[in-house]
Structure formats: structure tokens, C-alpha cells
Amino acid sequence: MSPVPDLIAVVPVRDGQLPAGGLEAISEARGLALVVGTDCVSAAEAARGIARRVFTVEITDVSPAALGRASAEGIKQAASGRSVIVPASPDGRDLAPHLALALGYPLHSGATEIRSNAVYLARQGGLGIAQVRVEGAFIATLQPGIRGVDPVPPVELQVTPLEVTIDSVGHSVVSVEVRPPDASTIDLAEAPRIIGGGAGLVDADRFELLANIAATLDASMGVTRVITDRGWATHERQIGTTGVVVDPRLYIAFGISGAVQHTSGLGQPDHIISVNTDPHCPMMQMADLAIVADANQVLDALASEVALTPVSGS
Amino acid sequence: MSRFDADVIVVGAGPAGSCAALALARAGKNVILVERGPFAGSKNMYGGVVYPRILDELIPHWWETAPVQRWVVRRSTMILSDENAFTIDYRTPSWGEPPYNGATAYRPDFDHWLSQQAVAAGATLVTSTTVTGLLRDPAGRVNGVRTDRPDGDLSAPVVIACDGVNSFLAKEAGLYTATDASNFTVGVKETLSLPRSVIEERFGVRDNHGVDIEILGGTSGVNGGGFIYTNLDTVSLGVVLKLPKLTAQSKRPEEIIAGLKAHPAIAPLVEGATVQEYSAHVIPEAGLSMMPTMVTDGMLVAGDAAALCLAAGIWLEGVNFAMASGMYAGRAAAAALEKGDVSAKGLSGYTDLLENSFVLRDHRKLKNIPGLVLSDRVQSKYPGFVTSVIERVFRVDNPNPKPGLRRIVREERKRAGIGLLDLVRDGWKGMRGFG
């Protein structure tokens, strides 16, 4: 990879907890980060082994606007002129536009990679990548789960608190509570085997069948966002950056194109099977076994097969 | 405007409906065109050629804007026996230039374009809306339609049903006398992708010129026929099959298409093509014999809804009949509105227009052809008979001298088990029928 421009990662944290893709953003910025939010110190500590230098901006008002203004202040003090990279986590995406306006930088959202003179952005529902030339300072959000992290010697971590004051204002949107992932999500997030269904499956009933087949192969069912958007499955079932991030050993994809926002939430399965009519889509490229066929019919066939062949999970 | 929502409601934005709406809008009438698809033609299928001459009356220089794939400069009729083929092939460059004769086109393109002509002329097109029934006044005259939308009733003195084959509107209006399955054929079609250059090589055409091939035989013993049309970078290949036979022989249409594609005379044309789309649709084919009453109080029927589709062996035309009947229905409705009489009598100008145009004349002329072409004898015996006659005429069997044609015909006729009388009778029927 060609040398990246001088970057600093801006990572919004809640009660010391790093967001999805936070560490990857720090790695992309070669270990330099500004952590903004509440209990930044624990967050910085949690980045030990990946971050080299962390500036912290502790603030009480964690509205995206306030986070934006505060981190802009921090950047001006500690890393003026550097381009900024923010994890494309829900909080990161909330923050980035505010930061961009505060700094007067252009925003490039949904980057999969950042090079010396260009950023690569996921477009068209994650099926296309746009290469955008950049000159001068910019801000980009980085797709979580794509890059991974580069370890650094843990001893190197150096943490510097910054003094930033922003006049806090009243709010019309108030965070009432943050709920932990609900059980049904956990089962998916931790499932060693997942059978996924996407827009290649033609109607809602397909997903009942899919769930049954999953059960028979003692796997959990996951879906793509197209499916949750259609209301054919609940949000707890959505795999991907805005859904559940999973890490199964086995993934079987029926009618899934493999858009980056989906696959980047997939972890790194040991084995992938993909059934799709389009042999060229990303999911088929990723698969160990890529079967070109109508997923709907294969499901039916599979249903009758598993019925007759007694299967027990190993 | 009056107590009505519109002067005329046209149901269905296929070729018939759009032409009806266009004609009415031109006549200054307030017309609403209701279509169930998200846009006109979105779900419509057909074989692939249209002969739009009739559009000269509605859209001068239509060929400059119509979305066509290729202009048909070549028409062939193929007679297929098990593995032999006899083809009559005609080609003329003149069909490849204005005013043209026929063209291949995709329905989602063509129907959409036609509907936009109507809209441009002032018609109101309402899409994603399905007509679910007719409204009637106390006297039982049709005066509107009900749709599947909330507050979905629309009233108008005249309703024109262009809702296609099996028109449930025409049935609801009681215009059909019991329709039995033997009157229908089912059309099944594959759209096959091939590179443009390959198509042009295999079918011997250039530029945007194309071919229309109608096929007799090759339908694995099920009475029917086939067709092949060339688009820019796809080929439409399909079969039209008699419903009762199909069900009787319990063959799946896919199998029959596969059989046709495998025929030695067809295979080289479509070799290596990938199936892009598979579609099936019913065609009203018995022509005159099953046409409904076209007019009732406050309502007209046009296009396939009126069974005005000509499927007679080497002819498979419906779009042009639909466009014409739609246009005439529109004109008749406009005239009736002028006269202020939209009763069956007031609207009867429609039937006259049909009678005096190609629409019913062609149907009358060819009334016996479907029956003949789809008759068991023609279907099961003639293709073999014809091809073997030709085969013997052209086979060089030296040192034996060439046999005389009469002898060959006699022998092959006997071999095929075709009685002389039948042959003569069918020949005569054919002459009269096509003549």
C-alpha cells in the first residue's frame, strides 16, 4: 500500500467503550488518535497494543453536534492540518458531518481504503467501489471490519488529555437508555454456523423454510438488509455493519450478493458456501464452494434432502 | 366537467389501450388510462415483432421515435420434420428503410413509448392501479370502474376494456359466450442472449436489420408452431401450443422449447446463447369463432380482450390488431359522445369501423387457417411429407435418373398416409384461406 497522508483517527466513545471499527481507524492512522466523549482514558487504555499516541477530549455533552465541535477544537490544538478518519460506526457516522463542517473539510463517507492521493468508497449498496482523488485535508469514515488492525508494541502508548471547552446547549433529542444486545442477537453474533438469505429469495415464506433448514443443520439464520427492509425478518437477524457483526466458522449464503456492508460484518469464516445465479458477484468470489443455481429451488431440494438424510451436527 | 370523472376510462395500457386513449385525447376528450403495472408494458410479453403500419394514422413518422430493436427485412417460414427442414425465405432491403414494414421491439419499451404518446396528447395515465370491476347505473348501463385503490371508483359515460386476453371486464359485462379452452393456445418464449455480431452473422443481417422466422412442426407432437425473432443482442425463440393437446400429452412447455432448440436446423442459430428470460402467456387464437360482442351500453372491448389476435400459423399478429381496434374504439367512443348517445347503438360505429378495416377482414379471410394449420393432419403428417418430397427432389441418386415429381408426391403421400382427397381438400382450403 502506498504511503497514506498524515492521518489522525477521531473516535467517539461512550463510557470508555470504543465503537465498532475504532481500532481499525486508529491503525489506518498509524496509531495516532483523538478520542472524544466520556471516560476517554479507559478507551485509550483499551487501544493499547494498537494505538501509539492518543489525545483525549473529555466532554459531558455527547450529542453529535457537541462531539463535532469538541473534536474539531482538539484537532486544531493537537493535529492541525491532518486529514481525519472516523470509524463508520453509528456514532462515527453521526459525528463525521459535524466535524467536517466545523473543520471545513470535504467528507468522504464509507471508505474501504485510503491511499496517498485517493480514497476508495463503497457505493451502489456496497456493490461498487468509487475511487475519489483527494488533495488537501479531508475527513473520511472507514467501513468497520474490512481492514483489520496492525499491532504495535503495547509499551509505546502515550496518552495526552486536551483541554477543550464547548458551551453546552439544551437538547430536543435525549438519549433515554442504551440497551445491551438482546438474546436473539447474541445467538447470531456467537453462532459458529450461520445460514444467510438475501434478495435472491423471492418471498417471506422462504425465510421460514430457511430458518427450519438452519435449525436442522444446527445453524442460526442471518439475512441482508434488503430483507429486513422488506420486513421479511427482524433486525436482530441482519448481518453487517449496521446489523449484527458475526464471526461464524461456517457461512452458507443463499441469494446474497456480498455487498461490502454485509460481508464486513461477516468476520472470517473458515468455510463459505454461496448459492447464487450470478457467478461473478462478491459473495461467490469469497466462497470456498460457489454453486450457480436458483437458491429458491435449492432450498426446496435441501428441505426434502435433510428430511430424508438424518443429519446430526458434529 | 359533468358529474363524471372523465369522458372515457380506458382499462389497460397495452397497445390497444394506449391507442384508444391517444385517439380520444386527439379528439379532445378527457380520458383516463388505468394500468395495473408500475408503467405501461412493465409486465407485458409477446413473441417479438410488431407491424405498426396502422400507426401512420395516429403518429406520423412513428418510426423516428418508436423504440425498436431491429427492422424486419427477412421473413422465413420453416417446415420442420424430426430432423429435416424446408424453409421459404423472403428478404427485401426496402423493409429496412422508411416507412418500414415490421420491427422487433421489447414490450416494456414499446408499450411505454406508446402510452407516453397518449399522455403527451393529453390523456391521464394512472399506473399501479388494478381495475377490479365495472360500475353500472340503475338501468344496468356501464358507467365506470372500481379499482383496488382507496376511494377507487371512477365514473365515465364510456369504458373501453383493453385488459388483454381473458378480459374479465368483457366477461363481467357478459360479452363472452362460454369460452372453452380449445380456443386458446399458450405461448411460451425464451429470450436468448448472444453478441450482436454473432446474431448478425448467423442470421445474415447487418446494422439494425433483423429476421422474423415462423415455424411449422418442431413442437414435439403437440399441435402448434414456433417462432424466432432477432433483437439487437438477444434472440426471441418460442412456441405457441394448443392448450388441450398440451395438457393431454402432459408435456411441459420448457421441454418442447428445449426440443425445438435442439433441432438440427435451429441449434446452430442459438448455440451458446444464455437464457435471459423465460415467459409464458395465453393467446386467444380461434379468431372469429370466439370473438365476443364488441359493444354494449357504455362499454367497448378492444385488442386481445376482444380476441382480436391473429395466430394463424405463419401469422402471429396481435399488437397491430390491438392498436387498430383500440384506435377505432377510441374514435367510435368520441363520435358517440358527440352525438350524446353512448348506448350499444350509439357506440355501434365501432363494429362498422372494424368490419371495414383489416381488423375483421383479415380475420374473416383467415378464419379457417388456424383450424387448418393446427389440424392433426397438417401438424403430424404434412411436415414429414413435405420435407421427404423435397429431400427426394433434391437428392442425387445416380446412376438412377431423377424421379418425376408426381411419382414422388404419390409415393410420399401414401407413405405419410395422407389420402389424396384430404390433400386436395386441405390444399384448396389453404388456397381459399390465404388467398
Next chain:
Amino acid sequence: MIAVCLKWVQPHGASDDRFAGISAADQSALELTLRTAEARGDEVVAITAGPIGAERALRDALACGAARAVRIDTEAGTSSSSIASALAREVATADIVWCGDYSVDRGTGSVPAFLAARLGVDQALGLIDVEINGNGSQIRAIRRLDGGRREILSVNGRAVLSVEGSTARLRRAALRSVIAADSASIEVRPSEFGGVAEPELVPYRPRARVLPAPAGQSALDRVRMLTDAGGTPSRTETVVLDPPAAARRILDTLREWGYLT
């Protein structure tokens, strides 16, 4: 006034406007806009920044009950922040602005946040569940956070809200409204923002090594976890099979891999 921002999108590779439309997310946004306005007895304004074709989306909105429709005549390739600035001018006085969470083509979800920043109001984005109280004064919403966590938000005042496609099903417009909307007038505004040529798209190909967002205790375990996350290198085998054969092949492969006995 309650405003909704609708983006007209042509599906990737679609040749023309026939296949274009607004996303499921924008449809949900429109439905929620109508509900909020009904609860408050307020009026709905639908806004789009885009080409003339986009007016079809506005007409649908009018047919569904919007009082006014505005199209800002922006060029293709106008940046999200410029789009937001253009939209902000039209919704400056809106109490609530509803948006979809992501547009299908650009899909960055940044316009709503830019919009909030421009308007200087709060935001609640990526909502997956929305409850509007009786008189529309209070909105309770659930938002996704990462790792399957959920944030419960309460909205009582001016704000920009963006929703996912499944939050509300758009109502079916009454027939007469559809016909009326067909000839209704749409306010068109010029745009002072230039567009830049949209960059070439290359098909997305996953990198050879895709790493999960780590979830260990200390960074050290995470590092360990990441560095020894070996996994078999992808050696794709592509086969074309009929359904029954495909099913059998899947089961055989699962046995071969030891997932089934």
C-alpha cells in the same frame, strides 16, 4: 410544518427513469411524516433535490397527502453537504424533518446529519422503531448502535430524524388524489451548487483477508485473536448444478468439512 426529504434514485445499471424510484427508507420516512403531521394537525412538505424525473416521487407524496412539493434542480454529482445546504434552505422552518437512513446509490447516510448541522437542530438517525404520541408532541424512537446494542431516544422539539426501510409501510394513495397529483404544481428552485462528475465505479471485490471487528477483553487478546485468525485461504470452486444436485453437493461438502456426520 413537517418536512420529508426524498431522493430519486435510478437502480444501478438501469437504463432510464422507468425503473427509478425512492428507497424503502424514504417511503417509511414519508409515511412517518404524514403520521406526525396528522397527529399535530400540521401540513407536510415533500422536498427532493434532483432531476425533473424526481417529480414523480413528489407527485406520489402529494397523492399520499403532502400539501406542498418542492424540487431543487441540483446537478448530478452534487456533494452530500451541498445537497444538505440546498435542502436546509427549504426546511428552515420545519419542526421535524424526516429522511431515509441511506440512499441506495450514494448510501452514506450523511445528508441527514449535514442537514441537522446546517439547521442547528438535534438529530436521531438510523431509527428502526418509531412511536409518535397522540398529539405528535413526543416521539420515542429506537436507534441501532454497533454490536447489536440499541439506544432509546426521546424527541421533543425540532429535529432531523432518519429511518430504515422497515419502520413504516407507505400508505396507498387514494385514486382521486393520484389523478389530482398528476396535474398538481410543483415548486422548482434553482441550485447554486455545481456537481462534480461521479467517479467511475469498479465492482467491489472483498480483500483476501477480511478481519472481524475485534471483541476481546484487552487489546492484547484482540491482537492475538486477530493475528492467529488463520482460516483457510479462499480457493473458490464454482459449479453449475441443478437444484437437487446442488442440495446433495452442499450436504456432502458439509460432511467433508466435518459439520455433519
